[in-house]
Amino acid sequence: MEQEFGINQRGDPATLFILQNERFIMAVTDYGATLVSWIDRKKNIDIVAGFDKVEDYIDHVAHFGSMIGRVANRIRNATFTLNGTKYYVSANKGANSLHGGWNGFDKLMFHGEENGSEVVFTARSPDGDEGYPGNLDIRITYTLDEEGIHIKSEGITDHATLFGVTNHSYFNLNGCGTIKDHEVTIFADAYAPNDESGTAVGTLIECQNTPFDFRQPKAIGTDFACGDEQISMNGGYDHHYAVSGSGLRDMAVCKANGLKFVTRSNLPGIHFYTGNFLNGAYTGHNGISYGRHERVCFEPEYYPNAINYEGFAQPILLAGEKSVQIIEYLLCDED
Template sequence: MKNDFGRNKKGEETSLFILENENFRLSLSDYGATIVSWIYKPKSLELVAGFDNAENYVNHTAHFGSMIGRVANRIKDAKFTLNCKEYHVTANKGGNSLHGGENGFDKRLFMGEETADNQIVFTALSEDGDEGYPGNLEVEIIYTLLEDGIRIDTSGTADADTLFGITNHSYFNLNGKGSVLGHVIEIPADVYAPNLEDGTADGTYVECAGTTFDFTEPKVLEKALDTDDAQVVMTQGFDHHFNIPGEGMRKMGSAQANGLKLVVRSDLPGVHFYTGNFLNGNYTGHNGVNYGRQERFCFEPEFYPNAINYEGLKQPILKANKKETQSIEYLLFEE
């Protein structure tokens, strides 16, 4: 099903695509290839933050449900070197570039097509020089509605070496609204990345064991946040990258509440865990719900933040004329 979703900043018409099965009703927009709504039908429960029209997405800065690229998270000082050439990308977060720049994938109008009863394909061309990145990058994002959740397969092909490291930026609450501090969180990571004052990961890893960052055993979020850890104090909660051991599709993290368990899987190197620290109640979305501080959380599978500027880390480099696919799954189970 395809419906009108309003107009973007340029006045272009946007659309809302709806996929549905016995368990879920999933609404997606071609504006930002965005997860607008994800309803768990047995509980009539809205699982994600979002708005009811494109105009509200144009005016918000929290990236609710959008696909993020060309590169997720920060690029420090908005510059990087690739093949001995320095590139300058858009600085939209202080002196750094965040989530693809001022007009990243979350602000792009994709072409959408329903290719199967349970599948929507979004495509776009990010032209050479877009936000400062090299190469014409063809992007394909395939959303598949599963019996137990959502799968997102994002492919990139470019005519020159470039950067390509996506994520999805959905904000979850398994209660539908209110605080997420009672959610039980698990992240199978032995190390996490500390942040600098500007929010950029500092290029190192720190052991989780013995710290409040240890989620290898399920832990109530409120308990984890009850700490004087300098990193948590500085970011007013969790806003950190965790390295997930292994390769291929594997568990990145999980959250439990309201008799439900959300499991996030991906083939990306790690996951950024964010506890909605900077939501301030300025946004009102589905069903009149106001999104306040720590009333949502994000699991964002991605490369190490600013990895392109750090040696020894897996970097989001896409070689010319080589197709690469990065995948994310959000799975939901009743406990």
């Protein structure tokens, strides 16, 4: 089902696509290929932060539900070198580039088509877009089934470029209120510390015997007040985890309200963000305002700024090749 969703900043109409089955209702929009709403019909709650019209997405800076690209997370000093050429991308977060620049995928107008249990979004990011080389053709497919939401992102370019996406949905398994009591497991032995700008510094630290150890289930807020410099600097977790294994695999599990939420991906790691910078300024579905530590993000991704570091998988896409990056959000009743 399709609905009008308002007018974007360029005067184009936006569309909301709604899919449903016995367990879920999912709404996505062609503005930013964004996950707008995900309702668990059994609990009668919307577990995703979002807005009821596209105009609110234009004005906000939290990337609620949007697909992020060309590159998720930060690029230090907004520069990188690829095949001997230095590129300068948008510096939209201090000296760094964040989540694709001023007008990343979250501000891109996609063409959407509904096909049964799928919505397919396609767009082209032209050569030079936000400073990135190459014409990049993007295809993002949302599939809804009884297990949850499956997101497949495909990229093809005519010139070597970077392509490393994520989905930036904010979750709350209670529908609203604090997420500090959500119990989380992250299948990672090591995490990346950040510098003062929030950029991963290019190393990994073992999680064992640190507040970053979620290898066994732990309530999110357990160590918020532990005094760890990284947690204090960020007001919570806002860090990359190197997830064990390769290929499509479980990355994190979150439990609350009798629900079990699993994040799966074929990307190298995951960013764990606990809504530290939400301040109640945004009001979304059902009049709910989104406050600090009231949402949690699980963002599969490459290591932040990987293109400028050695020893990490890099989001390089060569001309004529296709990259397929998968993110799955699965929801069921807790065991």
